[in-house]
Amino acid sequence: MTLLAMRAQAALDSFARFDRQLNLNGRLLLNLCLIGGTAALLVLLAISLIIHLSFTQLEEADAQRQEARANAYFEDVQDNIVLRARDWGIWDDSHSYINNFNREFAESNINPESFRNAGIEGLAFVRFDGSGASTAYFDRDGEPRPDLAAAFQRIVTAPAFRKLAIPGKDFHSFIIFDRRLFVLGGTSILPSSLAGPSRGYVVFFQPVAIADFNKALQVKGKLSLGGANSEKVVVRDGSNLRITLPIEAHDKAIVGSVSFDIRRDLMAVGDKLQIALIIALLLVGAAMLVTLRWRISDLIVRPVSALSRDVNRIRETGHLTTVTSVGGAKEIVKLQDEFNALFDELESLRAENEDQSFELGRSQAAVGVMHNVRNSLSPIKVILGLLSDQVGKVMPPNFERALVELGDEGTPADRRERLITYIAATREDIVHALDEIGGYAHQANHNLAETLAVITGNQQHQRPTRMDELLDVRALLRDATNIAKFKGDQRIGVVLDCPEELPACGNRLLLRQVLENLITNSTEAIVASGREGGSVSIRARLSDDKQHCIITIRDDGEGFPAEIADQLFESGFSTRSDKVGGLGLHWCANTINAMGGSITLCSDGRGRGATATVTLQTLPAE
Numbered sequence: 001m002t003l004l005a006m007r008a009q010a011a012l013d014s015f016a017r018f019d020r021q022l023n024l025n026g027r028l029l030l031n032l033c034l035i036g037g038t039a040a041l042l043v044l045l046a047i048s049l050i051i052h053l054s055f056t057q058l059e060e061a062d063a064q065r066q067e068a069r070a071n072a073y074f075e076d077v078q079d080n081i082v083l084r085a086r087d088w089g090i091w092d093d094s095h096s097y098i099n100n101f102n103r104e105f106a107e108s109n110i111n112p113e114s115f116r117n118a119g120i121e122g123l124a125f126v127r128f129d130g131s132g133a134s135t136a137y138f139d140r141d142g143e144p145r146p147d148l149a150a151a152f153q154r155i156v157t158a159p160a161f162r163k164l165a166i167p168g169k170d171f172h173s174f175i176i177f178d179r180r181l182f183v184l185g186g187t188s189i190l191p192s193s194l195a196g197p198s199r200g201y202v203v204f205f206q207p208v209a210i211a212d213f214n215k216a217l218q219v220k221g222k223l224s225l226g227g228a229n230s231e232k233v234v235v236r237d238g239s240n241l242r243i244t245l246p247i248e249a250h251d252k253a254i255v256g257s258v259s260f261d262i263r264r265d266l267m268a269v270g271d272k273l274q275i276a277l278i279i280a281l282l283l284v285g286a287a288m289l290v291t292l293r294w295r296i297s298d299l300i301v302r303p304v305s306a307l308s309r310d311v312n313r314i315r316e317t318g319h320l321t322t323v324t325s326v327g328g329a330k331e332i333v334k335l336q337d338e339f340n341a342l343f344d345e346l347e348s349l350r351a352e353n354e355d356q357s358f359e360l361g362r363s364q365a366a367v368g369v370m371h372n373v374r375n376s377l378s379p380i381k382v383i384l385g386l387l388s389d390q391v392g393k394v395m396p397p398n399f400e401r402a403l404v405e406l407g408d409e410g411t412p413a414d415r416r417e418r419l420i421t422y423i424a425a426t427r428e429d430i431v432h433a434l435d436e437i438g439g440y441a442h443q444a445n446h447n448l449a450e451t452l453a454v455i456t457g458n459q460q461h462q463r464p465t466r467m468d469e470l471l472d473v474r475a476l477l478r479d480a481t482n483i484a485k486f487k488g489d490q491r492i493g494v495v496l497d498c499p500e501e502l503p504a505c506g507n508r509l510l511l512r513q514v515l516e517n518l519i520t521n522s523t524e525a526i527v528a529s530g531r532e533g534g535s536v537s538i539r540a541r542l543s544d545d546k547q548h549c550i551i552t553i554r555d556d557g558e559g560f561p562a563e564i565a566d567q568l569f570e571s572g573f574s575t576r577s578d579k580v581g582g583l584g585l586h587w588c589a590n591t592i593n594a595m596g597g598s599i600t601l602c603s604d605g606r607g608r609g610a611t612a613t614v615t616l617q618t619l620p621a622e
Contacts, residue, residue: 242261491532
């Protein structure tokens with residue numbers, strides 16, 4: 001992809017991002033401006049092109065007319081000098097002079113006065129057979145110039161020039177002479193009767209005056225000598241058009257050129273017309289945009305905004321009331337009617353959903369109660385097993401035989417003393433075992449009481465649940481750790497770090513169930529890791545601002561990917577395929593939220609353990 005294409009794509013992406021940030025009114029107005037601006041630009045380009053081409057054609061036509069006038073001027077210059085040469089060529093005195101070059105004719109006719117009357121500077125009489133020639137040259141002051149007359153004679157008697165002077169024909173040409181451009185014209189010399197052959201020809205020689213050219217064409221021209229360009233040259237220079245035309249001699253050689261400027265008035269008019277057109281298009285476009293914006297606002301934006309306000313009101317209040325009709329385009333009105341029909345249907349469906357939700361809620365509540373009851377009963381099962389083992393070990397099998405031997409009078413004294421020592425030691429072991437059994441029984445009784453409290457609390461769900469009880473966090477954590485301590489064959493170590501009288505606010509029974517759920521999840525994660533044992537670290541502390549109690553439960557179990565942390569609290573979600581439900585964490589999150597607190601779960605990944613953090617308020621919410 002080229003750099004230009006990449007920049008174009010980046011510009012389009014920026015525009016798309018900007019367009020998405022605008023509301024409906026802004027987007028419609030932006031798109032109208034883009035479409036209108038693009039259309040106006042295309043129309044302006046098309047009309048500007050037409051105007052430019054049209055006025056360019058008019059300018060070229062004007063240039064061609066000026067070129068034709070310039071060419072006509074030089075043709076007239078050549079024709080005029082030929083006509084003046086004819087006045088001398090068809091004359092009996094000239095006919096006599098070409099035959100004998102008599103002095104009388106030269107003295108009376110070849111003088112400055114005659115040259116001024118004829119408008120020439122040079123004159124030549126030349127015989128066709130080359131046997132003689134007579135030339136004369138007077139400068140602009142009337143002074144004779146023999147040197148120039150001799151140079152002029154060499155020109156008109158040269159073989160190349162003789163080819164131009166054909167008997168019975170007129171001729172003309174341009175030449176460079178004396179560092180000036182001259183026009184010459186000639187004709188064959190004949191008597192007045194035009195009878196008989198012509199013996200020679202007469203040539204008039206006249207400089208080309210640029211002043212006469214400027215006066216004739218009403219321009220400012222410039223005459224240049226020499227040149228190699230045989231074609232005309234047209235140069236457009238700002239407000240002027242410069243035309244340069246070549247001047248050819250009789251042998252097609254370029255002897256000079258004339259340049260003159262003409263004003264580009266037509267193109268100036270075209271430029272003004274284009275400016276007027278741009279202003280007109282801008283005004284028309286602005287008027288159209290204002291009108292379209294007003295109509296779009298009236299037909300679309302205002303009705304859609306009103307519809308959006310009604311929908312937001314319904315979302316905020318939860319009341320499915322009908323949408324007020326605000327008019328607009330018939331499609332918008334139809335959309336409002338469809339919304340009203342939809343809201344009526346949703347109202348009916350909501351009533352049905354409430355009945356279904358009630359039944360579903362009862363079912364989920366029962367599942368939640370059973371989940372929490374299972375967590376509370378799980379340690380009791382382990383404790384009862386331990387009680388059963390301990391009861392079997394209270395009375396050693398040799399104890400009764402030791403009593404029988406001690407009661408026998410034939411038992412030796414030393415044996416009797418050993419028996420007495422054994423019985424005393426066994427008694428201490430029995431007392432210790434009974435104490436331990438009593439502790440297990442007390443713990444089982446406590447867990448059973450809590451289980452009954454869970455069941456009783458959920459049976460009395462009609463009564464409001466207090467969420468502002470002052471809690472003994474240390475006691476709750478100590479009771480909840482039984483989940484990990486009595487995990488059957490698993491050797492799970494529990495470390496509890498909680499200060500005495502740590503303040504927290506919530507519901508004692510519900511918080512205990514939450515903590516038991518979290519510790520149960522930790523122990524199950526340790527078991528799922530495949531290791532024979534693990535550890536659970538529980539720490540409780542106050543936040544820096546003393547406004548919250550923060551409980552952290554960290555385990556070294558199987559962990560979970562960090563990206564699914566938010567999904568763990570969704571109903572039915574679980575990280576293990578062998579576990580159905582996920583109601584525990586979902587219920588825990590809802591319960592802690594109801595207490596005004598929060599709960600989070602995080603992990604560094606599979607096999608790296610997990611951390612649950614429960615945050616509670618230290619004081620009841622006002």
